[in-house]
Amino acid sequence: MPQRRSHVAPSAAQTELATALAALRESTEAPVDFPEDVIAEAEASTATVPELDLRHIPFATLDPEGSRDLDQAFHLERDGSGYTVRYAIADVPGFVVPGGAVDAEARRRGQTLYAADGSIPLHPRVLSEDRASLLADVDRPALVWTFTLDSAGVVSTFRLERASIRSRAQLDYATTQMSLDRGEDGPAALLPEIGALRMEQERLRGGASLNLPAEEVVRAHDGTYAIERRSPLPVEEWNAQLSLMTGMAAATLMLDAGVGILRTMPEPDDAAFETFRHQTEALGRAWTTGTYGEYLRNLDRADPMTLPVLEAASSLFRGAGYLVFDGETPKDAVQAAIAAPYAHATAPLRRLVDRWALAICLAASNGTPAPEWARASLAELPALMQESGQRASRLNAATINSVEAALLTPLVGSTMEATVIELRGERAAIQLADPAVTATAPLPVGAKPGDVVRLRVARADIAKGEVEFAI
Structure with a gap:
């Protein structure tokens, strides 16, 4: 599906939308500002300089344009008929003191929330967007995974080490995709090759990926808002394979150690x-x-x-959760869509659970016991992540609803064409092409998924995030 972007033009609707989005931030039940003691601790925190020095390795990051909270950096090279993949993760365990003010506040938040008018970060920005972030051209402590892959992309060996790194380039998806399409050399030149091999390994495992078009509210430089709906670029899917590979390695380390937390999803019945x-x-x-x-x-x-x-x-991709274990290997350890045991271990700046997984994996890779602070608090994580996940979902849905209402406000009374996506009793999920709005609506008799129907925009309420259509 090509990228589609629909803008809310500067108007009274735009002003009302800005007010509604600000209200949403306050109603998320999520702490927005950090307490003074948390800020003070974050500003004073320093990570120990690792003994291993990998600053000569030209790592690069790959993220949405303008990102500052950079969790991962990669380096790809050929190794005989195979490959060596280094995947560096921000050393958040090295910066956050267990039981300290930053730790307690992060447990209260659970994850970074992304609103249309700015993010609500998991950690103070001095950490998440500065000292712990793998920004280009600065030395950073990191937790570095090193994978050896054969010619088919199968992982033959891997290890995790704490090291100093220095990223050389901050890449973004769109620019990198264009560069790869032109056949240019660069830090991501091997990514299509390795990514395709890992996707084939996913197929051989029996894994599945939904890859629904992403729906995101974006803010333009002029202060207007838009809804962007697009399918992931190939480079995003290749890059995701590096994260999946790392998550599977993390699960393997924790299962072998007999302690950890996995991300699971049951096989559809x-x-x-x-x-x-x-x-x-x-x-x-x-x-x-x-x-x-x-x-x-x-x-x-x-x-x-x-x-x-x-x-x-999407009904086949339900029931995802977290599974904690300590001392006894879990029986249902597989994430069904990935078709392998898997753990969240690549986004510690933005997701609470990853700090625990990384700390346990580093200990396991070094042959030492899991940190006591991580072991003692493992059981708390599923509930904390579930609560923060629900909060993020509510904020995202409410934000999109308000922007969609703003897009449709000038069109109240107009008749538009919509594609039926899914039947829901006497109503259906519909997709408008322009503006790019997804909503529910009553249907003409006999309409079915895939049909194009004509509907009238009957009402749009920006503050409530509600739209109403009529046949």
Whole structure:
């Protein structure tokens, strides 16, 4: 699906939207400002300089344009017929004192929240966007994973070490994709090759990826807001494979050590698969052969029926959670969509649980016991992450709803064409092309997913984030 962006023009609606978004930040039940003792501790914190010096390795980061909270940096090189992949992660465990003020505040927040008018960070910005962030051209302590891959992209060995690094380039997705498309050399030159091999390994494992088009509210330089809806660029998918590989390695280390926290998701049951099969048949894109992962991978992203199919497939990707273990290896350790045990261990600046996973993995890689502070507080993490995840979902949904209402405010009374995505009783999920709005609406008799229907915009309430359509 190509990128689509719909703007809220400067107007009374824009002013009302800004007020609504500010109110949303206050209503998230998330702390926005940091207490003075947390700021003071963060400003005074320093990480011990690691003994291992890898500053000669030309690492690079790859993130959305303008990012400052840089969790990961990579270095890719050929190694005979295979590859060496180094993946450096911000050393947040080295900066945050267990039981200290920053630690306590981070547990209260759970994760960084992203609002249209700015983020609400997990850690004070002096850490998340400065001292602990893997910014270019500055020395940073990091937790560095080193992977040896064979010619098929299979991991033969890996290790985790604390080291000093120095990133040489801060890359963004769009520019890097264009550079790769032109065949230019650079830090990411091997990423398509390695990423494709890892995607093939995912296929062989039986893994599946949903890759629904992302919906995001963005703020333009002139202060206006827009909704951007697009499918991930290939470079984003290749880059994600490095994170997945690292998460699987982290899970392996913790399982071998007998202590840790995994990210899990159950395999869909037979009833869910059968329902999805019937849905694909009704949409005219029947799933008849191969695994559901292969079926989803082979969908034509330019096909207008692909979005309804992906929306139907989302029912197969439910039930994700965190599994804590200490002393006894868990029986249900697999993340079904990845088709392997997996852990969150690559975003410690933005997600609380990763700090625990990294600390335990570093100890396991060094052959030492897991830190007592991590072991003692493991059981608290699932509830903290669930609460913060729900908070993030509510904020994201409410933000998008308000911006969509603002987009439609000037169009109240107009008739528009919409594509039916999914039936929901007597109503349906619909997708407008311009402006790029997803909503629910009543349907004409006989309408089905994939059909284009004509609807009238009956009402739009920016403050409440509500829109209403009529046949």
